[in-house]
Amino acid sequence: MRKYLPRVVDDQIAGKLRSIPVVLVEGTRGCGKTTTSQQFAASEVLFDEDETARGHAAQGTLPLLGGPHPMLLDEWPLVPGLWDRVRRASDRLGRPGSFILSASAQPADYITTHSGVGRMGRVRMRPMSLWESGASNGTMSLSRLFEGEFKAVYRPRSGGDGTPEDELRELIDWLLRGGWPLTQEMEARDAQDYARDYLDEVARVDVPKASGARHSPLSVRRLLASLARNSASEASLTTLAADMGTDDAASRQTVSIYLDALTSVFLYESQPAWKGRLLSRTTLRSAPKHHLVDPSLAAAALGAGVEGLFDDRPALGLLFESMATRDLRVYAQANRSTVYHYRDKAGLEIDAIVERDDGRWIAVEVKLGTPQAIEAAAQSLLALSAKVDTSVTGPPAALVVVTSTGQPYLRADGVGVVPIASLGP
DSSP: OOOOOOOTTHHHHHHHHTTOSEEEEEEOTTSSHHHHHHTTOSEEEETTTOHHHHHHHHHTOSOTTTOOSSEEEETGGGSTTHHHHHHHHHHHHOSSSOEEEEESSOOOHHHHHTTOTTTEEEEEEOSOOHHHHTSOOOOEEHHHHHTTOOOOOOOOOOTTOOOHHHHHHHHHHHHHHTTOGGGTTSOHHHHHHHHHHHHHHIIIIIHHHHHOSOOOHHHHHHHHHHHHHTTTSOOOHHHHHHHTTOOSHHHHHHHHHHHHHHHHTTSBOOBOBOOOOBSSOOOBOOOOBOOBSSHHHHHHHHTOOHHHHHHOHHHHHHHHHHHHHHHHHHHHHHTTEEEEEEEBTTSOEEEEEEEETTSOEEEEEEEOOOHHHHHHHHHHHHHHHHHBOTTTTOOOSEEEEEESSSOOEEOTTSOEEEEGGGEEO
8 A cells, every 4th residue: 555645735634623514625636635535534435436325325324423523425526415414414413523525526616605604614635746745855834934934054965966957857757747646656658648548537527527518528638738838828718719729709618618617627727816006006917827737737738758848948937837836836725825926017927926814925936947047037026026015015025936956045135046846835
């Protein structure tokens, strides 16, 4: 049996089990929801594997009150009406930590919003960050950055350490392997086979289930490839449709339907625009950025490999930004924060703004690591800091350039440079 790798959401699940009757763990298929939920469950019912259990649950004869609790009900949306039964059972039990519900697709909102207040808490799981997979040492903690701490320790290279080119190839290997628990011990080529099969199943099975509409698997795959080509961009529906080879009102409507379906199965996650208060009247852009939930999927949709990405730095840069966004989202969630992006009509763009629920914020630029790119990124971060009305928004807790290689250090202007393999929660 594969050893369990601790996840950032472990503490969040444990906390909710102490405070609320039903914990809903949701996220894309294969990211580790069931395995993580099993670490906290005293009993379990796996509905995608147990047809008999589905039958009992549908008839109301599943012994929800018998326990032991917490009881894991895995892929619970497969059973119509189960939420109401769980709700009533949790009321009768009258204590926190009664049930863990896990799902790979969002049910209709009315199912869980009906009488869910005070009974249910949600935890979002994503594919593994580099810290969770062991590729990052996590010495540069997002929580400490929020507190204004930047303590970088220089570690001299040993004679056996690789060159910057070797480090970049290792980064590409991490990107292609992705954050899937099943692929962590695979070669990058095998992991990409896994990702391609994953996308095929999404196009063939998950999208029609989620959308409830007729669809073309080929069109879904074309949209996935378009989203991959437009990773970390604000491409419009028109642009995505044109990139798929069509550009009319019906095609744009189809793209919108497919995006909603991909969102509902947690495969696609847009990055909203930040609304910080500025000193000037500069207009902020409001379009979200596009990201597939894991950069390995974008690479698979493009048919990219190690050598191809090593030679195509623009494409690698976009996928690296998606990787950094994935990791920032995992770490941000543990810090009660949301990951935005910034763009204004004056042309200033910032890859990520991580804003905590108390209003503190960190601005992040993501670059492959050349001195010229780091310098340009630092100047962009300083320009944003000068534009923000700190009397309303407050000053940034940190300005950070996340790089692909190297070691963390603090520049004289206060901008921190942090390799992604040092970033952690």
